[in-house]
Amino acid sequence: MILFVGVAIALVPFLYVVSTSFKESTSLFSYPPDWIPSPIFWGNFESLFADHPFVQWTLNTLFVSGAVTALKLWFDSMAGYALAKMEFAGRRGVALLLLLSVAIPISALIIPMFFVVRYLGLLNTYWALILPPLANPLGIFMARSFIVGIPDDLEASARLDGASEFTIYRKIVLPLIRPGLVVLGMFTFMLQYTSFIWPLIAVQDSDRQVLAVGISGLQSAFLQDWGLLSAGMLAAAIPITVVFLLVQRAFVFNDLSGALKE
C-alpha cells in the first residue's frame, strides 16, 4: 500500500505532463480534468518542432553531455588512479584541496567562472558548456574510491610483467572499475542533460542552446502555453531514456573474483 502511494506520488505529475502535452491549451483548465485527451491534439508537438529549434537543442544537449561525460570519465579515472595508487609529494595535500573544493556551492562559483570563460573568449561557444563542468572534483573522488579497492599486487604483478604506468591504468585498472565508471558516467550525463543555470549564462544564441534552457524559453511573461511546455518536456525525456536503456547492459557486475585467493 505504501509502495503504491509512493509510486502514485512519483507517477501522477509525469502522467499529467503526458496528458497535457496532447491537449489544446484551451481545454487544460476544464474541471474535472480529462486525463485521457479526446481527441488527441498533436499541435503542441507540431509547434515545438516547426516553430522552435528543438532538434538543434536536443543535438546540442546530447553533444555537450556526451563530451563532458567522456572527458570527465577519462580525466577523473586518471586523476583517481594517481591519487589512489601513485606515490608523489603532496598527494595528501592535493586530495584535501579537492575535498575542500567539493564543499564550495556552484552558485558561489558562477560569477568567477563567467569572468574566466569571458576572459578566454569562450562565451557563447560549446567550449563554455563543456570545459567548466570538467573541473568538478566529485568524480575524481568516486574514481579514487573504486581504484583504492583494487589490490596492490595486481599492479605490482603487471609492473613486473613489463607494463608501463599508463598500460596498468588502461589494461588492468580501467576494465576492473568499469561498473563504477558506468554509474559515474550516468550521473555526469544526467547532471549535464538537465543543467540549466550555467548554460543560461554562458550561451546566448538559441542555436547553441541546450534543452533545459530552450524549453524554459517556451514560456514568456505574457504567454504560458502549458501544452507546448509539456510537449517539450516529454520530447526531452525521450533521448535520455534511450541512453539509459543502451547503457543498462554495461551495469553487469564485473567484480574482482578470481583475482585473489579467497
Add this chain to the structure above:
Amino acid sequence: MSAMSPRADVAVSLIQVAKSYGDVEVLQPFDLQVAEGEFVVLLGPSGCGKSTILKMIAGLEEVSHGEIHVAGELVNYVRPRDRDVAMVFQNYALYPHMSVRDNIAFPLTMSRRPRLKRDVIEARTVTAADIVDLTPYLDRKPAQLSGGQRQRVALARAIIRQPAVFLMDEPLSNLDALLRADMRTSLLEVHARIKKATLYVTHDQIEAMTMADRVVVLNAGRIQQIGRPRDLHTAPANTFVAQFIGSPRMPLHDLEVRDDGILQLADVTLTGDADVPLAPGASVTVGLRPSALRATSSASACFVGEAKRRDYLGSDSYLEVDLGEGLSVMVRAEADAEVRPGDTVRVDADPGAIHVFDEAGARICGASVCRRER
C-alpha cells in the same frame, strides 16, 4: 661498486643488503648468494622481513643499503620489468577480466624489444600452460578455476617469461593441506624441469624442509642461519632456529655448568661434544629435540620420567614426560604405545638429540648423556 663481486654461476647475489623505513630498521645488513638452478627458501614468522627481501629483488621495494645483482648485473636502479625476474604473489594477482590464456601471455604481450609475433606468443603460452597442466582451461576466466588451478596460472605467467630468477611469495599459503601437498610436488617438478634459481618465501617449515636446497631462517629482520634443511635440524645455529625447526617444538632448559664441566639435567649428567670443555659455572640453555628422543623399554635408557600427556599423530605419538625438578621433554613413541598419564616412561636419546646453547642463545655444541645418577 662493491668490494665483493658475485661469482659467474650465481643467479642472485645480495651484498650487505639492508632495509629501513625511516628510523625503523626492518632488515639488518646481510649477504646471500643463490646459485643457478638452486631452490632457496626464506623461512620465518610473519613480519620477519622475508617478503621484503623478495620485493627488493623484484624492484618493488627500494634497497636502503647494499647491492643486489641478478645474473651478474647490478640491478639496484633497474626498473622491475628489466630485472629478468618473475614473481608469483602470495595472493594469485591474476587479472580477473582476462582469460587464462591472456593472463599467461600478458608478460609477452608487454614485451617491447623485441615485440613478439602473435603466433610466437601463442606457442609459448601453450607450452607454459602445458608445463603446469592448464591446457584445457586456457579459455576460462580465473573465477571459473579452483584455488590450485589459479595458483598454476600465476606460475605459468612467471614461467613464460623465462626469467633468470623466480621469486615466490608464500604461493601455497591459502590452499588447503591436501592441495598444498600436491602443489608442493608440482612446483618441485616444474623446478626440476626448468632449473632456474628460485627464492621461495614461506612461514611453513614443512614446505621449507621438503622443498629447499638451502633454507634461510629469518627472525625480526635478522638472518638466523643459512643451511641445508638437514643442517638446520641437526645443528641449529641458535635457540630460535632450534625451536622454529621441528615439530613438536624443542623444549629449552636453563642450566648452570657444574665445576667439573658437566651438565646436570634432572638425574642425568650430560657432557658437551665440543673440543673445548664447557666453562664451569657458565649459564647455558639445553634443548632436547623431541623427534630424536624415543620411548623405550630398555633398562639402559638415558632418562626416566612420568608421562603427563600424549599427542596421537597417526604415524606415531608424542609424550610429554616429566623428568622431575620442573623439567619436561617431548618424546616420540609408537603410535599404538599403551601409555597413560602417570605411567613411568624410559627415554633413549639418538645422537644429535641434545643441543647446548650459550647465554645469548648461540649454539655451543651437541651433548651426550654421560650417565643416569639415580
